Amino acid sequence: MQPSSLGLRRILLLQGLSTARLDAISQRCAWRSCTRDQRLVAREDADCSVHFIVSGRVCVTTYSASGRETSFRELAQGMYFGELAALDGRPRSADVVALTPGLVASMPPEAFRDLLREEWTVNERVLLQLADLARSLIDRVMELSSLTVQQRLCMELLRLAQASGGAAGAVRIEPIPRHTALAHRVSTYREQITRELSSLTRAGVLARDGAALVVRDMARLQHIAKGASTATPPAKTGA
Incomplete structure (x- = not known):
């Protein structure tokens, strides 16, 4: 699909960036539409891109060896996923499945790291998101175990x-x-x-x-x- 900075204006992580900056970011993204129940990311996958949800809604989930599914969170339009693999280069830790039809812009890991180095506001938002994720997972572990x-x-x-x-x-x-x-x-x-x-x-x-x-x-x-x-x-x- 053709890149467009208009779609990136919906992404909370990128709010406040200039149109010229969004245009440059959009050119570094791969754009694709998705259908309901389509798997966008697979656990243990080597893909390390960051994915911006321009429209639609997805679920972050994983499966045990017996096939039992555990869902961690749902993400809606304006949010993103995949930052962990983009930062550490390791395989994916969970599956991401589309809950509705949507549009996703995928940024390569090296482009994402460049963005973090060049835009402190974006860097700070990612840090706060990671802190929030860590806290929510701790709460989740406590709930499941007790x-x-x-x-x-x-x-x-x-x-x-x-x-x-x-x-x-x-x-x-x-x-x-x-x-x-x-x-x-x-x-x-x-x-x-x-x-x-x-x-x-x-x-x-x-x-x-x-x-x-x-x-x-x-x-x-x-x-x-x-x-x-x-x-x-x-x-x-x-x-």
């Missing part, structure tokens, strides 16, 4: 609710997450997710409203995430 499936599911629902802009009261998560996708995110099976969602619904914590999953009580969901029973409401505080 929490029950119900707690892990509640933590994931809290993240989705907060990403939807909700902090208290009733919060809508749209569209309703697929049970299979939730299972991949919390490292369990779809059937277990179905059972836990049903339990939370019977307890009045969740409800379905058309294409949305409604968290009716964020405080109660947080309470269950900490290990309380679905039948036990959080203790009220105050005089």
Whole structure:
């Protein structure tokens, strides 16, 4: 596909760069469209490019030796992936699969390193992103090693609710997450997710409203995430 700096203006990492700079960057990228469920990056692949998501949405995931899938995060338009391999030259650590049709601009590793040397603002953003990634992975390891499936599911629902802009009261998560996708995110099976969602619904914590999953009580969901029973409401505080 023909390169275009217009698409790169959507990339958060590159915001603030001049049109001339974006034009130069676009010329160093390979542009390609992708289809839903297309694998963009394969684990252990030797490709070390950085990929800018001009449009669409992708999932970073990996598979165990038995074929069980664990998803780490979803990335949307304006974000990027592949910086680890571009920095250290090692094979890919995860698969990246397109969740929707989209457009990706891929920058060779040497061009990406040049960009980091020449643009301190971009360099700083990458450092902050890597710090955030490290913290989130530490949290993820702690969840997988110390929490029950119900707690892990509640933590994931809290993240989705907060990403939807909700902090208290009733919060809508749209569209309703697929049970299979939730299972991949919390490292369990779809059937277990179905059972836990049903339990939370019977307890009045969740409800379905058309294409949305409604968290009716964020405080109660947080309470269950900490290990309380679905039948036990959080203790009220105050005089």
